[in-house]
Amino acid sequence: MEQDLHVRDRVGVQDFVLLEDHTSESAFIENLQKRFNEGLIYTYIGPVLVSVNPYKDLPIYGSDYVEKYRNVNFYELPPHVFALTDTALRSLRGELINQCILISGESGAGKTEASKKVLQFIAATTRKKANLETVKDKLLQSNPVLEAFGNAKTNRNDNSSRFGKYMDGDPTGGHIINYLLEKSRVVFQAKGERNFHIFYQLLAGADDALLEKLSLKRDPSHYVYLKQGDSSKVSGVDDAEGFKTVREALQVMEIGDEEQQALFLLLSVIIHLGNIEFASGDGGRARITNPDLVSTIAKVWILFCCLPGGKKPVSDTPFSHTKKLVKALLNKTIEARDDVVVSPMARDEAVKARDALSKSVYERMFTWLVQRLNRSLQSSWEVKKKYVLGILDIYGFEIFQSNSFEQLCINYCNEKLQQLFIELTLKSEQDEYRREGIAWEPVTYFDNKIICDLIEEKHKALTGIVDTCNKRDIIRFESATSLTHHIAKGKPGTIEITHGGPVTGITKGKNGHLMVTSKGLGALKQVP
Numbered sequence: 001m002e003q004d005l006h007v008r009d010r011v012g013v014q015d016f017v018l019l020e021d022h023t024s025e026s027a028f029i030e031n032l033q034k035r036f037n038e039g040l041i042y043t044y045i046g047p048v049l050v051s052v053n054p055y056k057d058l059p060i061y062g063s064d065y066v067e068k069y070r071n072v073n074f075y076e077l078p079p080h081v082f083a084l085t086d087t088a089l090r091s092l093r094g095e096l097i098n099q100c101i102l103i104s105g106e107s108g109a110g111k112t113e114a115s116k117k118v119l120q121f122i123a124a125t126t127r128k129k130a131n132l133e134t135v136k137d138k139l140l141q142s143n144p145v146l147e148a149f150g151n152a153k154t155n156r157n158d159n160s161s162r163f164g165k166y167m168d169g170d171p172t173g174g175h176i177i178n179y180l181l182e183k184s185r186v187v188f189q190a191k192g193e194r195n196f197h198i199f200y201q202l203l204a205g206a207d208d209a210l211l212e213k214l215s216l217k218r219d220p221s222h223y224v225y226l227k228q229g230d231s232s233k234v235s236g237v238d239d240a241e242g243f244k245t246v247r248e249a250l251q252v253m254e255i256g257d258e259e260q261q262a263l264f265l266l267l268s269v270i271i272h273l274g275n276i277e278f279a280s281g282d283g284g285r286a287r288i289t290n291p292d293l294v295s296t297i298a299k300v301w302i303l304f305c306c307l308p309g310g311k312k313p314v315s316d317t318p319f320s321h322t323k324k325l326v327k328a329l330l331n332k333t334i335e336a337r338d339d340v341v342v343s344p345m346a347r348d349e350a351v352k353a354r355d356a357l358s359k360s361v362y363e364r365m366f367t368w369l370v371q372r373l374n375r376s377l378q379s380s381w382e383v384k385k386k387y388v389l390g391i392l393d394i395y396g397f398e399i400f401q402s403n404s405f406e407q408l409c410i411n412y413c414n415e416k417l418q419q420l421f422i423e424l425t426l427k428s429e430q431d432e433y434r435r436e437g438i439a440w441e442p443v444t445y446f447d448n449k450i451i452c453d454l455i456e457e458k459h460k461a462l463t464g465i466v467d468t469c470n471k472r473d474i475i476r477f478e479s480a481t482s483l484t485h486h487i488a489k490g491k492p493g494t495i496e497i498t499h500g501g502p503v504t505g506i507t508k509g510k511n512g513h514l515m516v517t518s519k520g521l522g523a524l525k526q527v528p
Helices: 002-011 023-036 063-069 081-095 110-126 130-150 197-205 207-213 239-252 259-272 292-306 318-330 347-377 407-434 450-458 462-471
Strands: 042-045 048-052 099-103 164-170 173-179 279-280 286-288 329-334 339-344 389-393 476-486 495-499 503-508 514-527
Touching: 023 042, 023 197, 042 407, 063 081, 063 110, 081 099, 081 389, 081 476, 099 197, 099 286, 110 130, 110 389, 130 164, 130 197, 130 347, 164 514, 173 347, 197 239, 197 259, 207 259, 239 259, 259 292, 259 347, 279 347, 286 318, 286 347, 292 318, 318 329, 318 347, 329 476, 407 450, 450 462
Parallel strands: 099 389
Antiparallel strands: 042 048, 164 173, 164 389, 279 286, 329 339, 476 495, 476 514, 495 514, 503 514
């Protein structure tokens, strides 16, 4: 008994519920630290699993561990992600109730790796049949594809998911839902960060013939969209090997050579677009200073259009496509009722339009890729009623010095997940105790509903205000300026609005006012 107490003092308790002072944050952190120092990265809080990223490979995920945790009671063995997965699988099969594993945490916490271990356990423990093996291979191979196109190096994490994904499935098939892809990364990366992995993998791993076809060079420093973070090379990461892995995974997913060629051609178009340079010409109109690059993009685009399934160009001459592309890059088109007005853009507007085009192309390509993966994962079996196990791998919560609108959406998603967690683990349990008259020591907690209400409450919160701004008739003025929405403190019902263009950032203004900045054509109107 005394020896057990000494062990407990050294390695901590494996379930935080067993802590003597279970309401103390310092006791919680101390227990986590003890276990981490002993190489124990998993700890329970009842049915919840807490994981600490060790940032190194641990020998606890082999086939021996799979067999060890298979069909074993949740609390019978030390905490492990396999135990959580096994419990969900057994509940799915035994109780015929849909299950979902929610994985959340700040950026770099190890969420993506955890989701891979969940899939590994599922694949290893399902029935061994030829057609089921094919489905399992596809589920596992979807990961390297999604990581290549949706993950990137950040200052916190060399393989950070820059999109959210929900995967569900049964032994006969699966489905992926993606959301909130960080499109802005395509055109801008902070110091020390990279664009999406696939760009660097393409340059490092493609053979010389493919690079020549795409008019690309191997060195990422030649391309504006790939060099802004000044971190093209990542220690311990082999981009050439990554490209090989991606191509093999695409083949397993039944995405053939022609569809792969289409993906690579689109990637090269985006890379080249970033190198198009603009200057101010006559009357402040934008002009392109390197027109030869536009011709290169036109040639690549013709190759894309000529692929099977592509929209065949009316003219195969690069010259006609070059003219169309130049016109699109230098002019904006406004449709108003029956009128279509084409007007030239200033240099700054042209740069933003080019970046918007690049982001839009990448987002559509990523959406197509997920849809194509889903088609490959689709079950060919007819099942009367399917029960599925879902895995939610959500974006990491982050706070920067300057937070974009995309970051607001990411953090809002995390707040909503935290609200669900509070509802399921703290609020509903205590409400049930209260209804049944059970004596217990109330657990106090911060209810983040007020944070969610700030964003989503109808007619009062941020989303409602932005919707109101977008729907109202406003007088436009010609200036590319930074604009703000002010939520007037202490004056409910009064909002001063200066509006125009897409929202680009949210900061705290004077007197505690929330300031939402946007750039583009704007207007000023007082809203009652």
